[in-house]
Amino acid sequence: MSTHDQHGSGRTARRPWRARLLAAAGACALLLASGAVAPPVSADEGEGGGDSTLTVAVAQSVDSLSPFLAVRLLSTSIHKLTYEYLTNYDAKDNHVIPGLATEWKASPDKLTWTYKIRSDSKWSDGQQATAEDAAWTFNKMMTDPGAATANGSFVGNFEKVTAPSPTELVIRLKKPQATMTALDVPIVPKHVWEKVGDLSKFNNDKDFPVVGNGPFVLTDYKPDSYVRLKANKDFWRGAPKFDNLIFRYYKDQDAAVAALRKGEVSFVAGSPSLTPAQADSLKGEENIRVNDAPGRRFYALATNPGARAKDGTKFGDGDPSLLDQRVRNALFMAVDRKAIVDRVFQGHAVEGAGYIPPRFSQYFYEPAAGQELAYDPAGAAKLLDEAGYRTNGDGKRVGKDGKPLNYRVLCHATDPNDKAVGKYLQEWWGDLGISITLDCLDNVTDPWLAGKYDLAFDGWSVNPDPDFVLSIHTCAALPATPKDTGATDNFICDKKYDELYARQLGEYDTGKRADVVKQMQSRLYDTGYMNVMAYPNAVEAYRTDQIESITTMPSAAGNIYGQDGYWSWWSAVPADSGDSSGGSSSTGTVIGIVAGVVVLVGLGVLFAVRRRATADERE
Amino acid sequence: MTAETTENPAGPPGKAADAPSPRALARRRRRASAARFWKEYRAHRAGLFGLAALTLFVLVALTAPLTVGSDVDSVTDAPGQPLESPSGRFPLGTDQFGRDLLGLLVWGSRVSLLVGLLAAALSVAIGAVIGITAGHFRGWYATVMMRITDWFLVMPTLVLAIVLATVMSRSLGTIVLAIGVTTWPTTARLVRAQTLAVESRPYIERARALGGGHWHVMSRHVLPNVMPLVLAQTTLIISSAILAEATLAFLGLGDPTVVSWGGLLQDAREAGSVSSGDWWYLVPPGVGIAVVALAFTLCGRAVEAVLNPRLGVSR
Numbered sequence: 001m002s003t004h005d006q007h008g009s010g011r012t013a014r015r016p017w018r019a020r021l022l023a024a025a026g027a028c029a030l031l032l033a034s035g036a037v038a039p040p041v042s043a044d045e046g047e048g049g050g051d052s053t054l055t056v057a058v059a060q061s062v063d064s065l066s067p068f069l070a071v072r073l074l075s076t077s078i079h080k081l082t083y084e085y086l087t088n089y090d091a092k093d094n095h096v097i098p099g100l101a102t103e104w105k106a107s108p109d110k111l112t113w114t115y116k117i118r119s120d121s122k123w124s125d126g127q128q129a130t131a132e133d134a135a136w137t138f139n140k141m142m143t144d145p146g147a148a149t150a151n152g153s154f155v156g157n158f159e160k161v162t163a164p165s166p167t168e169l170v171i172r173l174k175k176p177q178a179t180m181t182a183l184d185v186p187i188v189p190k191h192v193w194e195k196v197g198d199l200s201k202f203n204n205d206k207d208f209p210v211v212g213n214g215p216f217v218l219t220d221y222k223p224d225s226y227v228r229l230k231a232n233k234d235f236w237r238g239a240p241k242f243d244n245l246i247f248r249y250y251k252d253q254d255a256a257v258a259a260l261r262k263g264e265v266s267f268v269a270g271s272p273s274l275t276p277a278q279a280d281s282l283k284g285e286e287n288i289r290v291n292d293a294p295g296r297r298f299y300a301l302a303t304n305p306g307a308r309a310k311d312g313t314k315f316g317d318g319d320p321s322l323l324d325q326r327v328r329n330a331l332f333m334a335v336d337r338k339a340i341v342d343r344v345f346q347g348h349a350v351e352g353a354g355y356i357p358p359r360f361s362q363y364f365y366e367p368a369a370g371q372e373l374a375y376d377p378a379g380a381a382k383l384l385d386e387a388g389y390r391t392n393g394d395g396k397r398v399g400k401d402g403k404p405l406n407y408r409v410l411c412h413a414t415d416p417n418d419k420a421v422g423k424y425l426q427e428w429w430g431d432l433g434i435s436i437t438l439d440c441l442d443n444v445t446d447p448w449l450a451g452k453y454d455l456a457f458d459g460w461s462v463n464p465d466p467d468f469v470l471s472i473h474t475c476a477a478l479p480a481t482p483k484d485t486g487a488t489d490n491f492i493c494d495k496k497y498d499e500l501y502a503r504q505l506g507e508y509d510t511g512k513r514a515d516v517v518k519q520m521q522s523r524l525y526d527t528g529y530m531n532v533m534a535y536p537n538a539v540e541a542y543r544t545d546q547i548e549s550i551t552t553m554p555s556a557a558g559n560i561y562g563q564d565g566y567w568s569w570w571s572a573v574p575a576d577s578g579d580s581s582g583g584s585s586s587t588g589t590v591i592g593i594v595a596g597v598v599v600l601v602g603l604g605v606l607f608a609v610r611r612r613a614t615a616d617e618r619e
Numbered sequence: 620m621t622a623e624t625t626e627n628p629a630g631p632p633g634k635a636a637d638a639p640s641p642r643a644l645a646r647r648r649r650r651a652s653a654a655r656f657w658k659e660y661r662a663h664r665a666g667l668f669g670l671a672a673l674t675l676f677v678l679v680a681l682t683a684p685l686t687v688g689s690d691v692d693s694v695t696d697a698p699g700q701p702l703e704s705p706s707g708r709f710p711l712g713t714d715q716f717g718r719d720l721l722g723l724l725v726w727g728s729r730v731s732l733l734v735g736l737l738a739a740a741l742s743v744a745i746g747a748v749i750g751i752t753a754g755h756f757r758g759w760y761a762t763v764m765m766r767i768t769d770w771f772l773v774m775p776t777l778v779l780a781i782v783l784a785t786v787m788s789r790s791l792g793t794i795v796l797a798i799g800v801t802t803w804p805t806t807a808r809l810v811r812a813q814t815l816a817v818e819s820r821p822y823i824e825r826a827r828a829l830g831g832g833h834w835h836v837m838s839r840h841v842l843p844n845v846m847p848l849v850l851a852q853t854t855l856i857i858s859s860a861i862l863a864e865a866t867l868a869f870l871g872l873g874d875p876t877v878v879s880w881g882g883l884l885q886d887a888r889e890a891g892s893v894s895s896g897d898w899w900y901l902v903p904p905g906v907g908i909a910v911v912a913l914a915f916t917l918c919g920r921a922v923e924a925v926l927n928p929r930l931g932v933s934r
Contacts, residue, residue, distance in 0.1 A: 257894035277702055281895030346701055416889035419875045427695045440875050
């Protein structure tokens with residue numbers, strides 16, 4: 001389902017860091033970490049003299065470096081650093097601020113938008129970034145389906161995009177669109193990209209450095225290993241303080257934490273979050289700061305509403321009892337969300353309510369007192385009785401076909417939280433008389449797209465503009481036929497929800513739009529298709545002896561990795577003692593090598609002695 | 620081994636009337652050989668140690684429902700706080716759900732032992748059948764079977780097991796199957812070699828001349844002779860099967876709702892206890908796996924040494 005991971009709203013729960021198999025070598029990795037990982041660091045030291053380098057440990061690999069194809073959180077974060085967007089979000093409170101466009105206005109009929117493009121932004125090959133580049137980017141996405149893979153949803157409603165002058169961009173819409181100041185589309189240089197043939201196959205990872213105009217320039221990339229960026233000294237907002245930025249891929253979070261402890265990386269990304277045990281142990285460490293920020297993700301239990309395509313064909317094999325809203329609500333009423341926050345997340349999360357996390361206070365919705373499906377196992381049992389799912393002699397609830405209910409719950413084998421919550425669900429629903437089968441898979445995409453699940457663990461990161469996460473539950477997002485892949489998250493198609501969705505998209509007044517968005521969430525809450533259990537915090541950690549200061553977003557209690565913008569890495573200030581880290585890591589390398597040699601020699605000696613001892617016994 | 624045999628092929632048929640019945644004779648002979656076996660086994664101190672350790676583990680596993688109860692893996696009624704270090708109340712501390720790790724360790728031994736035994740039995744059964752038939756029938760059948768065996772032999776066992784466990788649904792049966800199906804080739808090779816050796820003996824030819832069919836030769840003459848080998852092989856494979864089960868569970872391919880030692884290690888790793896130094900979560904399951912595997916290996920070696928005179932000296 002990686003196609004769903006639009007513009008950085010990476011569905012982190014489905015992130016494909018499934019190469020966990022190799023984690024069997026975890027112990028070896030820990031041992032070898034110093035030896036295997038250190039050389040690139042020392043190489044930096046060599047090439048740039050006093051260059052400062054910020055190394056970030058990430059648990060995700062790059063899907064594509066092409067802005068037209070990339071959907072994972074890491075790739076889109078890199079694009080935010082290397083390309084400009086028309087608008088950006090303020091680091092303090094997420095409000096829209098100028099990006100490549102300095103100002104913008106809509107015509108009275110709300111259908112024509114005019115953007116003024118800044119004249120002080122240059123591509124890294126020296127050419128001026130103009131409105132022509134922006135127009136070419138949008139036109140390409142409108143005409144070439146291959147270019148619409150990642151961000152096509154933004155231009156679906158565009159009629160015409162033109163650039164009357166190098167500093168003016170005009171977009172003509174078919175219908176009013178509220179997301180016009182939140183177009184999360186990287187603008188690419190026309191003079192480079194028009195030479196590319198098939199955009200659906202071009203991954204932008206051959207010619208380095210990659211031409212861009214963001215605060216950093218992409219200089220090197222090795223699949224499943226690292227992405228290297230260099231500061232853009234001419235960046236119009238000011239040059240970044242660090243000279244180099246490296247995203248290094250760690251398959252195993254424990255290895256990343258060990259690397260942070262040793263100073264080999266400066267930062268461990270909180271996606272996936274550090275576990276409570278890791279966070280607690282790092283908190284006591286000198287020179288390490290743990291940033292525990294309210295996340296931008298929700299963590300939900302999705303129920304299969306009966307998968308179907310736009311042409312009306314039903315497919316998949318969701319349990320028919322889940323088509324009854326009372327059953328869905330009863331299931332959620334038997335889920336103790338407080339216990340999940342306290343026990344599984346150990347306080348590093350906020351109890352779930354509406355669809356959009358409380359961090360986006362403007363759109364945050366909480367169910368009213370009478371509407372709330374609070375934890376109430378007795379009430380849940382009553383509701384199930386009313387719905388006609390009564391218990392049989394063995395205490396099991398039976399479906400309409402006379403067989404005991406048993407739901408398959410799709411869970412991500414890569415996410416420990418899924419498994420942990422699954423254990424609780426098994427016991428809570430077991431008390432109701434419903435058994436579950438926990439299907440923990442590395443790749444949940446196939447059964448998911450085929451509708452072959454009853455319930456599933458689901459999670460999305462939410463952008464400051466909620467349009468995208470709302471759009472994935474509309475009928476329009478359903479796949480065209482059962483064979484196609486739609487943008488839909490969970491095959492939800494609800495008329496009332498769709499009406500509200502259309503209303504919010506056409507509403508330019510932010511206050512009124514927020515009201516409609518809340519109504520949509522209320523509707524979603526009642527239907528019981530998306531039951532939000534918690535909003536997990538982003539728990540990340542960095543070395544204060546390498547990074548003196550770094551911007552969180554929002555500035556009060558915000559996250560650092562995976563921001564809506566380039567603020568964290570652009571603003572990070574190297575600490576004075578930063579260079580000593582290189583020294584310590586090379587000391588670590590030396591120690592590692594010496595230890596390795598000692599072990600090998602020891603083994604050799606032992607072997608020789610053994611051979612001699614048994615020499616006369618051997619044939 | 621030829622347990623319910625009704626005739627004694629070695630006994631002279633004519634004098635059966637005044638001598639003890641053939642059944643009694645066979646029983647007496649078996650008792651004598653068992654005593655002899657035990658006497659020789661006792662001489663192997665390591666084997667005795669392995670046996671004692673095994674008895675202990677089996678007792679612990681069998682009595683687990685009485686000592687710790689099946690509620691030990693309940694997360695909603697977990698008695699402690701998450702990741703408590705060892706204390707008087709929780710001798711081995713608690714896991715990330717606040718469950719008692721000692722209890723989980725005891726409960727997990729059931730799954731680890733069960734899977735180890737079943738997988739080893741399956742593996743040895745497949746290996747013995749293929750080995751005996753290939754050694755007996757020879758010709759194209761043997762060629763085909765041995766090429767298949769070779770193919771499985773060169774396949775990296777773990778990779779194949781991972782593929783099988785991924786493709787099939789997650790359950791204990793799958794794990795047993797995945798391990799059993801991937802570890803049989805060595806047994807097949809050994810058994811075939813022994814079968815060939817046995818079948819070249821003159822008495823097999825005599826049995827054939829007297830009208831003994833394929834089944835008779837294989838089950839009455841070959842099987843009893845390869846049985847010691849199979850027995851020793853089983854004990855040795857159990858330990859590798861237990862290790863394989865732990866590996867698969869550690870890699871997250873086991874049934875996540877079942878508590879096993881490998882699963883505990885996997886849980887510990889996912890909870891981040893490696894980097895946070897919560898040793899009480901990691902060490903006990905690891906030690907458990909190591910000790911049981913060692914115990915089975917020691918027993919297997921001792922049995923092998925007793926049954927195979929050529930190994931002779933116990934080193």
